[in-house]
Amino acid sequence: MSEIIQHLTVVEHPLIQHKLTIMRDKATPTAVFRQLLREISQLLAYEVTRGLPMTTKRIETPMQEMDAPTLAGKKLALISILRAGNGLLDGVLELIPSARVGFVGLYRDEETLQPVQYYFKVPEAMEDRLVIAVDPMLATGNSSAAAVDLLKQAGATNIRFLCLLASPEGVARMKEAHPDVPIVTAALDEAIDARGYIVPGLGDAGDRMFGTK
Numbered sequence: 001m002s003e004i005i006q007h008l009t010v011v012e013h014p015l016i017q018h019k020l021t022i023m024r025d026k027a028t029p030t031a032v033f034r035q036l037l038r039e040i041s042q043l044l045a046y047e048v049t050r051g052l053p054m055t056t057k058r059i060e061t062p063m064q065e066m067d068a069p070t071l072a073g074k075k076l077a078l079i080s081i082l083r084a085g086n087g088l089l090d091g092v093l094e095l096i097p098s099a100r101v102g103f104v105g106l107y108r109d110e111e112t113l114q115p116v117q118y119y120f121k122v123p124e125a126m127e128d129r130l131v132i133a134v135d136p137m138l139a140t141g142n143s144s145a146a147a148v149d150l151l152k153q154a155g156a157t158n159i160r161f162l163c164l165l166a167s168p169e170g171v172a173r174m175k176e177a178h179p180d181v182p183i184v185t186a187a188l189d190e191a192i193d194a195r196g197y198i199v200p201g202l203g204d205a206g207d208r209m210f211g212t213k
């Protein structure tokens with residue numbers, strides 16, 4: 001069984017990079033942005049689900065019986081960090097429909113850049129599951145570090161983090177706070193600016209996805 005072992009994996013697949021460039025373009029409308037995020041989420045899902053828990057089931061092919069590999073889907077929890085996380089969640093869930101789903105509601109205070117929690121609901125038996133937390137943006141890392149804190153408090157011990165864009169600052173923050181949590185991303189950008197936005201980035205993912213602002 002292959003496992004993700006690096007702390008950071010940047011998935012430099014041509015299809016992902018092409019779609020990401022369209023997403024970054026400020027002229028790209030909301031509907032296209034949302035559709036592309038869904039498509040990229042399914043390509044990233046391939047990488048973040050390496051080594052997913054498997055089981056076997058007895059089936060009959062036209063030739064003979066066999067014990068065939070199948071996903072132990074109920075052992076997986078997908079956690080969306082609201083609200084932008086839902087843009088990654090939907091596509092991944094479409095590929096793994098039997099996964100359990102949870103939500104961590106956080107928004108970033110624009111002055112302090114600290115996360116403010118407003119919701120938390122996750123599946124039971126988190127300690128038994130591979131937990132994949134999804135949020136398109138890893139900027140200061142404050143939101144993702146707080147979300148992972150909450151997931152660990154809920155019992156999770158095997159957590160991966162899936163995002164679209166990461167900053168070096170955010171990766172460093174996560175590595176310090178949660179060195180056991182591997183990060184999978186489509187791109188590692190240059191930096192965060194004074195307002196905590198990733199540059200060159202794509203702006204505010206939630207606003208671009210939902211047409212707010």
Ligand SMILES: O=P(O)(O)OC[C@H]1O[C@H](OP(=O)(O)OP(=O)(O)O)[C@H](O)[C@@H]1O
Nearest residue numbers: 082083084107108139140141142143206
């Ligand atoms: O790494 P950080 O500096 O914490 O920033 C990243 C967070 O900011 C965005 O959420 P936002 O607060 O805009 O909430 P939203 O998803 O509701 O738009 C993004 O989706 C992350 O959750």
Ligand SMILES: O=c1cc[nH]c(=O)[nH]1
Nearest residue numbers: 139197198203204205
């Ligand atoms: O660049 C950024 C930083 C945080 N949140 C976003 O949506 N975009």
Ligand SMILES: [Mg+2]
Nearest residue numbers: 204205206207
């Ligand atoms: Mg936002």
